[in-house]
Amino acid sequence: MQKGGNFFSEKVLIHYSNTRQQIIASLIRICPLKRSSGTCLIVSLRKAWSLLVCKISHRLSSNENIALMLVPPWFINHPSNLYAYESMDIEFECAVSGKPVPTVQWIKNGEVVIPSDYFQIVGGSNLRILGLVKSDEGFYQCVAENDAGNAQTSAQLIIPEP
Numbered sequence: 001m002q003k004g005g006n007f008f009s010e011k012v013l014i015h016y017s018n019t020r021q022q023i024i025a026s027l028i029r030i031c032p033l034k035r036s037s038g039t040c041l042i043v044s045l046r047k048a049w050s051l052l053v054c055k056i057s058h059r060l061s062s063n064e065n066i067a068l069m070l071v072p073p074w075f076i077n078h079p080s081n082l083y084a085y086e087s088m089d090i091e092f093e094c095a096v097s098g099k100p101v102p103t104v105q106w107i108k109n110g111e112v113v114i115p116s117d118y119f120q121i122v123g124g125s126n127l128r129i130l131g132l133v134k135s136d137e138g139f140y141q142c143v144a145e146n147d148a149g150n151a152q153t154s155a156q157l158i159i160p161e162p
Contacts, residue, residue, distance in 0.1 A: 070146075074151060076097055078153045081156045083159075084132055085162065086132050086134060091129075092155055098146045100148075101146065102150075103145055108136075117130070139157075142154070
């Protein structure tokens with residue numbers, strides 16, 4: 001095992017939220033912040049990982065810390081494909097979470113949807129389209145982004161002939 005910002009080659013036991021999780025130490029880097037202070041920074045080597053660390057235990061020692069937790073965007077609710085007729089109002093639901101709170105943007109057939117009286121972002125991340133016309137038909141993507149990463153999901157709007 002090596003310290004001082006180098007990679008550990010053993011397993012490290014991390015305790016948080018009254019649970020235990022064993023993480024292979026080759027996936028994290030532990031960097032001491034001050035000599036003999038017992039404080040360290042834990043850096044994930046995989047962007048999608050994040051940790052809120054309360055106690056770190058190793059067979060030689062243990063230490064308690066709190067680290068900033070970044071959580072990449074993830075979808076609580078994905079939009080569904082919709083079938084609707086012209087002049088109807090529809091809403092694509094797209095509930096997203098993450099830390100920091102992700103920003104959400106909608107894209108239609110590869111082009112950014114600009115919010116307006118016609119295309120509305122409601123509830124923070126849902127897309128409402130008022131008074132459908134045939135040209136609204138297509139593929140819609142909900143794109144969520146924060147400092148920890150990004151995620152996207154999509155759905156299709158089909159407007160059949162009357």
